[in-house]
Amino acid sequence: MSRATFKRDMEYLRERLQSPITWDRDAGGYRFEAVAPQAAHTLPGLWFSCGELHALLVAHQVLGEIAPGVLAVHVAPLQERLAGLLGDASGGSAAEVRQRVRLLSTTRRATQPRFFAEVAAGLLERRRSELDAWNRRRDEVNTRTVSPQRLTHYRDNWYLDAWCHWRRGLRSFSLDTLRRVRLLPASAIDMRESALDAHYASAYGIFGGRQRAWAVLRFAAERARWVASERWHPEQKSEFMPDGDYRLRVPYGDERELRMDILRHGRHVRVEGPPALRRRVAGEAAALADLYARDG
Structure with missing residues (x-):
């Protein structure tokens, strides 16, 4: 050659x-450099399953939407590597893959780039941060001092998982609600990985918190055709009923996001327990019916 x-x-x-x-x-x-037996290098055959290709596409898209800033030096090489893998998977180029395969997002919220950069800087430099965070429910802005732990991309939105020194507990802050971010000279508290996983992964959704109860949901047979293939939580339990209905059990700590997911199924799902969750969902449904009744 x-x-x-x-x-x-x-x-x-x-x-x-x-x-x-x-x-x-x-x-x-x-020559190939000598490596430990457990780390032996093999030349891969780049054949991707549907799930692997989807993961590559999502990772490439998410990284591409991160605004230039503190992460640029880390993100650019990774994005280039992903582009190369996408090209290998398709036998063409990453641009061709992106043109032919579309990933649509329906609930993404706009995030101000400068806050993403500052939040990421505090996270990577392990510094405490002072946040002015808007509380949507009460429509007020609160100032918090936090020790950042993780940046989480969940349902097409970015969240900061942090130890809140005011509340003296773990909290999640949606980046689009931040009105001001200031890095402080004090070092951030480092939480154990096991503690973070226990708090954020043990219960349902981004509102997580430590598990308090199990929601028992019964879906009508028609809706079960869709819900049975969905993964609501890693520890969920499910079963089909003799009449074709589908019963799903999921753990939760804070019920806000769970209620939203239940209500999107309308009359096709019933909350069997616990009683407190059943009452709140029934109250939401009654309020909705009353709203439409008043409108005539």
Whole structure:
């Protein structure tokens, strides 16, 4: 082969396939660098399943929407790598994949770029941050001092998971509600990974919190055809009933997001328990019916 072809192939192996190729001065040539047996390198056959391709597309899209700033130096190489993998998966280019495969989002909220950069800076530099956060429910702005723990992308929106020094507990702040962010000189408190997982992953949705109860939902047979294939929570439990209905049990701590997901199914779902959740969902349904009754 020509020298130019050799250089191109070497670059492809190193940059695209992450092959540990090094120059061996004694042997006068290139070789694979010695690695531990458990980390042995193999040349992949780049065949992606439907789920893997979807994950690549989502990751590429999410990274592309992060505004330039503190993460740019970290995001750009990763996005380039993802683009290369998408091109390999399709036999063409990442641009061709993006043109042919569409990912639509319906509930994304706009986030001011400068706050994303400042929040990310506090997170990565492990510094406490002072936030002015708008509370949607009470329509008021509160100032909080927090120790940032994680940035979470959930249902097409960004959230900061942090230890709130005012509330003395873990809280999540939607980035689009932040009105001011100021990095403080004090170091952030570091929470154990297990503590974060126990708080944010043990119960339903972004409102998480520690698990307080199990919601028992019974879906009509018709709606079960859709809901049975949905994953509401990693620890959910489900069963089909003799009459074709579908019973789903999910743990929750804060019920706000759970109520919204229940109500979107309308008359096709009944809350069987616990009684407090059943009463609140029934109250929402009655208020909705009353609203339409007043409108005539």
